[in-house]
Amino acid sequence: MSNAGVQPAVLITMPHSHYSEKARWALDRLSLPYQEQPHIPLLHRLATTRNGGSSVPVLVHGAAYFTDSTDILMHADRARGGGLLYPLDAGQRQEVEAFETRFDEDLGIHARRWAYAQLLAERSLLRQAMSRGVPKLEAALLPLILPAIVRVIRKALRITPESSARSLDRVRSLFKEVGDRLEDGRQFLVADRFTAADLTFAALAAPVLFPTGYGAAYPALDEVPSAMRNEVLRLRDSDAGKFALRLYLQERNQTLS
Numbered sequence: 454m455s456n457a458g459v460q461p462a463v464l465i466t467m468p469h470s471h472y473s474e475k476a477r478w479a480l481d482r483l484s485l486p487y488q489e490q491p492h493i494p495l496l497h498r499l500a501t502t503r504n505g506g507s508s509v510p511v512l513v514h515g516a517a518y519f520t521d522s523t524d525i526l527m528h529a530d531r532a533r534g535g536g537l538l539y540p541l542d543a544g545q546r547q548e549v550e551a552f553e554t555r556f557d558e559d560l561g562i563h564a565r566r567w568a569y570a571q572l573l574a575e576r577s578l579l580r581q582a583m584s585r586g587v588p589k590l591e592a593a594l595l596p597l598i599l600p601a602i603v604r605v606i607r608k609a610l611r612i613t614p615e616s617s618a619r620s621l622d623r624v625r626s627l628f629k630e631v632g633d634r635l636e637d638g639r640q641f642l643v644a645d646r647f648t649a650a651d652l653t654f655a656a657l658a659a660p661v662l663f664p665t666g667y668g669a670a671y672p673a674l675d676e677v678p679s680a681m682r683n684e685v686l687r688l689r690d691s692d693a694g695k696f697a698l699r700l701y702l703q704e705r706n707q708t709l710s
């Protein structure tokens with residue numbers, strides 16, 4: 454894929470997906486030209502499976518495709534010369550990758566499950582968020598297939614009141630770990646500068662923080678049920694919550710010149 458660095462890429466997403474926001478943030482930051490193609494849930498599979506994937510995000514870049522957010526970040530970093538989101542120092546890079554894997558496999562999943570558990574009954578909020586920027590036909594179909602989408606999400610993510618409460622506990626303890634890491638006054642998780650570890654934490658914590666500047670489609674915090682809003686406000690007030698909000702404020706619009 455010798456010309457991947459110059460061809461505009463296509464990013465297949467769902468509008469509200471926080472893993473898609475992770476990839477979008479990386480592409481924005483590294484100024485890698487791309488066109489986003491958002492789809493509603495379920496119909497996203499028509500686009501992702503055509504390109505060798507299943508979930509979103511999928512990045513199609515030249516003849517190559519990347520079907521996982523971490524692969525997208527690593528590819529984007531390489532395409533821009535390397536050493537940007539992932540430090541060149543091997544030890545630091547290992548630390549960044551370990552954080553990223555942890556957030557991908559733990560924070561992203563538990564934050565999402567808890568947020569869906571709060572929002573699946575809020576059909577009009579779901580419709581608004583899930584239809585942002587999607588093809589007209591998909592937006593028109595969404596009200597018809599939303600009940601099926603909700604059923605599939607509930608089953609696939611095994612959402613129950615008990616699992617949702619357990620997921621919130623997981624989020625809280627991950628926030629505590631990140632808060633402890635920052636206790637010595639460091640500004641970033643690894644290497645004294647912004648890396649894929651920080652980006653992944655902030656993007657995947659978004660379902661429990663509703664950060665200003667978040668690039669995915671979310672309802673406004675004052676529209677969500679009050680129990681959810683109160684929990685979000687508590688998490689925002691934690692050290693890790695403040696850290697993620699600061700990253701959105703200071704880093705989300707930084708781009709490589």
Ligand SMILES: N[C@@H](CCC(=O)N[C@@H](CS)C(=O)NCC(=O)O)C(=O)O
Binds near residue numbers: 471472507508520523
């Ligand atoms: N490990 C994947 C996880 C992506 C993921 O879970 N995406 C969700 C949306 S946030 C999705 O596409 N779910 C529907 C599906 O799997 O078909 C990544 O990092 O890209």
